[in-house]
Amino acid sequence: MGTTWSVNAVLPPKADDAAVERGIQAQVDTVVAQMSTYETNSDLSRFNRAAAGTWQVLPAEFYGVLRYALSLAKDSGGAYDPTVGPLVNLWGFGPDKRPHDAPDAAALAAAKARVGWQRIQLDDAGHRALQPGGVYVDLSSVAKGFGVDQVARFLDRQGVHDYLVEVGGELRAHGSKPDGTPWHVGIERPGAASGAVDNVDEVGRIVSLHDKAIATSGDYRHFFETGGRFYSHHIDPRTGYPVAHKVASVSILADDCMHADSLGTTMTVLGPDEGMAYAKQHDVAVLFVLYKDDGTFEERMSPAFAKAVR
Template sequence: MERLQGRTMGTTWSVTLVRPDTVDPQALAAGIQRQLDAVVAQMSTWEADSDLSRFNRAPAGTWQPLPAEFYAVLEHALALARDTDGAYDPTVGPLVELWGFGPVRRDREPPPAEAIAAARARVGWQQVRLDPERRSAWQPGGVYVDLSSIAKGFGVDQVARHLDAAGVSDYLVEVGGELRGRGRRPDGQPWQVAIERPGAAAGAVGRLDEVERVLSLDDRAVATSGDYRHAFEDDGAIYSHHIDPRSGRPVPHRIASVTVAARQAVDADPLGTTMMVLGPEEGMAYAVAHDVAVLFILRTDAGFEERMSPAFATLLGTGTKTP
């Protein structure tokens, strides 16, 4: 079993794999890096010359041709926005910027109501139209698409596709905490990943008391969203980076973290954000109706409380809960 690693999207990537003798590890690592670099070049709001940044700066009332991958991810994001009535919305960028969680550095403090109203006027997934024949997107003017909640998941899937094409059939891909596993470890067991308990130290979970669940990834991806890493405090109130596009404000409910498992990371990634925005009741109703495997960890006066969908409970047939 070997491990390849590198940096991307302001974080790290790693691939743990059983490498066939015919596969050169250096060439494989270089190929993985190229896949992730391509995602950044197309979909990063942090890169001024990315295809996404150019779309966001495009003149009002223009059709903008997009690379195939960018177009596919935007189409996927808009479909989820439509399906959730805007609880998930890839045009949330102006609000992310306003609250200080975007690439432009600014003081993190609650903005005035009039600024929130102005930003909300620029938000709305319905404003972006797609032309599949020309593979183009309509920039009506002032729309700022932010794909941070889905591009990383797409990157994980791109790495998996690259490994498949290279003849690697047993691997665990990780990009910034989002994972996808296929095949088996050398001992014949499925890849197992730890779902961290909210408040655990950043980075790899190193102690059992930092583990909430252990999940087996058998040709499956998993993504966890939490409110305890990217947040700020002001006058005793905590504001997380999960912005509700419908209100223009960080989500106010008591979800500490959400873990979503799906066949592809491009699904698990944005669904985690969606569940954070919908909240435990509406989110669980959506999960049950759409057969989404989701684990909520809620804050209560008595400590953390778990709620999981039937689909997630099914996945735990080979999982464990820590004492």
């Protein structure tokens, strides 16, 4: 996934540390093998290359994630869309190392014509998905969170009851630390240097995770500027353009990391007003950090987030 993982865990007596570590690695390796756009031999890449009109049998994990992603796309009115891949690639944020530049109108129209979650049909009985032709699925906004959940489920099966799992900065906790206190995680301040969350002055807020997951999406690491304009890596599938509102970062608290991950992208695309309305309607725990004109930041949190961090 182009990132790292870490696990803090209280292992049972006589547990084989090396075996647990191998098991964790196997979980994330499986997600990469199934859902990576960067691996040409992944099941996702195979689906994206498949001929038009063919039904593709998908592994159970991949099928379940795709099914959830399509349901969120429908529920969000297309603000979240797993078929956004052609636009992500066109703007230079995909695996093909395309140069960062604003595309011309013709290229944008061609890519946008390939986007549309409604074009994918599913067959639950056969775990199959229809490739209608030209559809390029990108699960980068949900697969990492799913990987966190897979590691958590593996630890549960191993009898590990107290852990904090992290993949690329997205986290899920269960139980408590050895001293009985909750797992505390820091939400980094927008603009903080990578890894600087270890420094207190780079932390915007500290959250205690009580059997919850948290994911934070920000625009301050993956972006480019050209012609005096700033372009975020978050693409609005409805318009074909990077989001243009004043969202610096979005943090989501949820029961599992798959939901936290994907809802973070959804809220970022919807923006603070439409997103907050969605959050209130669907009881989403979201924290928006917004840019202000004077260079400072403003926090806005949904009622569910405020209740969770009291």
